Amino acid sequence: MNIKIGNNNKISSSTIANTVxxxxxxxxxxxxxxxxxxxxxxxxxxxxxxxxxxxxxxIVKFIEGVL
Structure with a gap:
């Protein structure tokens, strides 16, 4: 399967994708x-x-004493 675009597959002044x-x-x-x-x-x-x-x-004894 051959794909030909333009003149002998030479692409010039073409945009194939969005600007990257x-x-x-x-x-x-x-x-x-x-x-x-x-x-x-x-x-x-x-x-x-x-x-x-x-x-x-x-600290645990203090907390237990308060509660």
Whole structure:
């Protein structure tokens, strides 16, 4: 199946598609946006370490005493 357009398939002064902008700039992403799973793991480990501290027992006793 041959398609012939114009003079011996030579296209001149023709528009085949709409105007295409070749200057596509992508916004720069932060590290956390690039790696959300790794970032979530790091945040959960930090939260776990903070919750291990012993002063939370005093806070829980205080809350139980108020309620």
């Amino acid at each position: 902008n070749g200057n596509m700039e992508f916004p720069k992403k932060s590290w956390y946006e690039k790696h959300p799973i790794i970032g979530g793991i790091i945040v959960s480990v930090i939260a776990g370490v903070i919750l291990i501290f012993s002063f939370w027992a005093d």
